[in-house]
Amino acid sequence: MSLTINEIAQKAGVSIGTVDRVIHNRGRVSKQSIEKIQAIIDEYGYQPNPIARQLKTKKDFVIGVLLPELGTEQSYWKSVFEGMKRAAEEFKLFSIKLNLVEYKRHNSKAFVEKANELSREKIDALITAPIVAPEIFDILPLYEKVPYVFVDSPLEHDRQITTVAQDPYQGGYCAGRIMELLVPDAKKIFSVQMYDKAPNLHERSRGFAEYFNNAKVVKNITYTAKEFGTQKKFIEAILKQKPDGIFVTNEGSSEIADYCRTKNVKKNFALIGYDLMKKNVKALKEGNIDCLISQSPQDQGYLAVKKIYQKCLINEKIEREIFIPINIYFKENI
Template sequence: MTSISLKDIAKKAGVSVGTVDRVIHNRGNVSAKFREKVLDVLNEFEYKPNLMARGLANKKNYRIAALIPSHEVDPFWKLPLQGIRKADNHIKNFGFKIDLYYYQDGLDKDLLKVGMQIFEHEYHALLIAPVIKDEASIIFTECEKRQIPYVQINTFINRKSDLFLSFVGQDSYCSGKLAAKLFDFGTQDGDTLLILHLEREVYNSEHLIQKEQGFRDYFKTKNKKNIHISQLSFSDLESEEKRQAFVSYALKQHPKLSGVFVTTSKLHYIINDFIDNSTSSLNFIGFDLLDENLNHLSNDNALFLINQNPTQQGYLGIMTLFNHIIHNATIEKTQHLPIDVVMKENAAFYMHRQNHVVEVN
């Protein structure tokens, strides 16, 4: 009934627990004969260490660095941070310590600068949101040189190294497709749909490109309603004047506009400008359950928000590192989170979702 213990293994193999321990941890100093014997018994009885006992005895400390954009610049990053904190709580009693590093997204070279500080300390693993590809790549190279395993969240940047354990995030292409399908369902013949990137350097942001591609591809395969797709970029969100100018321009350019697909969490910046300036009614699809966006949901303005599960991204990212370190588990290189379709009617259920787990403390 009760699972097999180290001592049991030792007895069955005719050695002491110390020897079994040495075999399990590859500490050496074990004769080939015994080593083999122990390995056999270990296998035969499918020995699984008792993690509670291990955790108790093992005073080893594992340190993880987490590098994400500051939530003071973009409130979106509060959510992954929450997930990281939750994971921290769940694993801290196994001797894990997470240090947070924030970089200013938008401030030139800040990802790189803050990232390099990490290497001034000894870390066993790194969680990173590699928003800026070029700078992140330098960090990755450094990790690989120092043999530090890492997990990417939110943004995927391909690396060949074994130290790149996993990407945790959304499937951007699919989310674009999904947005298109929703609009297709609720749009009249001959209408125009606008893809709106509210970021600089779109060409350098793989996930935005993917979303647009998915959106376009959907209508490439089926477009019975003869819907017209357009695309614009704009990033001076803080200036009301410029926003207004941009929106009037966009509306003038697209007289039959019926829907706007904003590819980031920044729909809330500009939705009112569209509503105020448009003569006809518009549908909106944006991303992420920020308070700012949710307000518009309850106002019946934005029809759909696509939830990228950012909190889960942080949580899963850390847990992936934990499982790698503790269990040496094999891990999927890509861990896609669900693409939740959120409307006024079901938003509440996505807000304070619990992670019911075995709480250790």
């Protein structure tokens, strides 16, 4: 186990200043003291005091944050960033600063441009959500010398510090189990994706379908502006097929609930969605959504910053993957 300067000084019977001079090779120290201190370091190792080092340098530790526009998707990304700010405040002794760059979620070109923009700034670490595929693989080489953490969506890549996300496959599989409980004799169920490029949404759909053993009862349908024109027409196309159940893989379940409410469409199907955002919670309480799965966006943001702090500032070993619990809500326990 490595020792701090104070512990080395105690073992060697010398002052902390003497140990510091030996470690940094400055100032006059007797040969006997040098040999004694070096022998202790060789045996136990030396662990720098990160707090003292950070305070001494008075240097900000800047974390670049590359996320979709915070106000989009019912402010889901704002919740992620709020968690990051909470962690930065908790570890303010280390002068952690967040440099936020936002991009338009459905504009791959904008994502690449913003990633390039952030890479030209001086940052010490990066947090991003690997949801723009395959462009995410194009921008990662820009951060070859910068440690980074993924949030929201796991991605198989050999260089990230860690991933903080819910297991999307297991989330979808869990939704399948709930759907079977809500509609045990279903003949037609839809797994609905609002975004066609997000790998985590594909994994949720896959998990959902595989719960039913890929039976023909489950149909995956994805919204694309080119095919449906508007989200309203997309919802109309789904409802025309008279489903027994709908699983929405992102925060958009309230869009279907609101359509039924405003159009006076009788909701005779089970509706399961994702994320405890304001509109979703309202629809859940009113009974227009039957169940919501939460992936705790604030906790994801908090843990992403905390793991960078642990790895980069106090040299702790951290987990390769951190999976957020699959929290399930009905109107009775919201």
